[in-house]
Amino acid sequence: xxxxxxxxxxxxxxxxxxxxxxxxxxxxxxxxxxxxxxxxxxxxxxxxxxxxxxxxxxxxxxxxxxxxxxxxxxxxxxxxx
Numbered sequence: 001x002x003x004x005x006x007x008x009x010x011x012x013x014x015x016x017x018x019x020x021x022x023x024x025x026x027x028x029x030x031x032x033x034x035x036x037x038x039x040x041x042x043x044x045x046x047x048x049x050x051x052x053x054x055x056x057x058x059x060x061x062x063x064x065x066x067x068x069x070x071x072x073x074x075x076x077x078x079x080x081x
Contacts, residue, residue: 021056
């Protein structure tokens with residue numbers, strides 16, 4: 001998934017689009033599964049729930065207004081690198 005697609009899903013999820021939120025969750029599923037494999041079996045369900053809650057909180061807290069547009073992003077990179 002591209003960053004642009006994830007950004008679009010984030011916009012939709014912030015407007016209570018449950019399908020977009022499910023797609024965001026699915027984007028992190030491989031990472032979640034990797035973390036769960038490192039966790040004792042009896043704690044995996046609880047950890048999975050906690051990770052989904054953290055993703056949901058991140059979506060809710062993400063400030064779409066602070067994301068720079070392309071020109072602002074490029075302007076901030078001038079003279080660096």
